[in-house]
Amino acid sequence: MEHRGLDAYGYIEREGALGRIQPEFSGVVAAARARISEAYGRRLHSAYLYGSVPRGTARPGRSDLDLLLALHHEPTDEDRDTAEVLGQGLDEDFPQIDGVGILLYDKDTLLSEQERYDLGWFLACLCTPLLGADLAEHLPRYRPDATLARESNGDLALLLPRWRARFDAASAPAEYRRMSRFFARHLVRTGFTLVMPRWGGWTSDLTESAAIFGRYYPERAEQMRDAAVVALEPVEDPAVVRWLIEDLAPWLADEYTARHGTKTPRRTQQPA
Structure with missing residues (x-):
């Protein structure tokens, strides 16, 4: 029977988990966790992985590392510059990844009604918690409608x-x-x-x-x-x-x- 990514009630299951990360990528994920925490400190609410790395399907040397960072406040130019430096550093230090993508938002935007079926769904269903309290706890379940x-x-x-x-x-x-x-x-x-x-x-x-x-x-x-x-x-x-x-x-x-x-x-x- 074809698996369609849904639970028994017809809601989209959250994909990805830290336990699915392949050994080849454990080092870069650990470094990302430490560097994000150091770079943003109290400005950071939570951080998430998404894409092939937390799904366990990444290809060494070909896959990129994708991150979503939720800040307590609206991102500033300084926050964006920090993300760029952070991404470049990870990409240079870990040859098993081919590029780093970092999405940067404030937590209020991610939880807003306007983003309920876009960024909210993306976080709740496609992102794997890496740091901080999981914002998905404040979001609904989603159907493929x-x-x-x-x-x-x-x-x-x-x-x-x-x-x-x-x-x-x-x-x-x-x-x-x-x-x-x-x-x-x-x-x-x-x-x-x-x-x-x-x-x-x-x-x-x-x-x-x-x-x-x-x-x-x-x-x-x-x-x-x-x-x-x-x-x-x-x-x-x-x-x-x-x-x-x-x-x-x-x-x-x-x-x-x-x-x-x-x-x-x-x-x-x-x-x-």
Whole structure:
């Protein structure tokens, strides 16, 4: 029987756990815990891991380390600079990871009604507690429904102009590589959440996500499979990045809006 990431009551199970971290990544996780605590001190409410490392599917030398930090107050420029230095240091010191991504928010935003089905869901279902009191205790359970689909990924059309501007400003192979991974991941996950309510479950596995999407959109199945490959094996070819943002993304944005509507506007924009 196909496992769809739900508990016995139909709620999305929280993925990831500290006990699933592979031995190869235990050192970098321990260092992240210590360095986060030292860098933010009392400003930090809690810290979380997400992505392949806490799911136990990370690939040494290829996977990045993803962190969410919840502060007691709205992040300042100094807080963001601290996060950048922290991420660079971890990336340089631990060759088993390929990059560090750090999301930085204040706890009130993460628990706000506005973010209930976006950042709140993300923290409650996709993040693994690393430091501090778990904010998920103050959030509801979530089902793979149309509301979650709309509020989590219903903003692709708004992101595309920013993606295109980022692409136009790029010139170095390393920039195209980073964009190919970021854009492809986002598109595969958006493709999955487009069909998530019909499939009736949750997965963060990109290959599985693309396969599930293809069941409902066979005419775009090959493209989504190709995007999943790029998400896992990023490339430096600007033509691939252009294809993602000029072919697959516009179609996906239009289809998403037609089926689920547009994400509720936010006071502050989320990262592109």
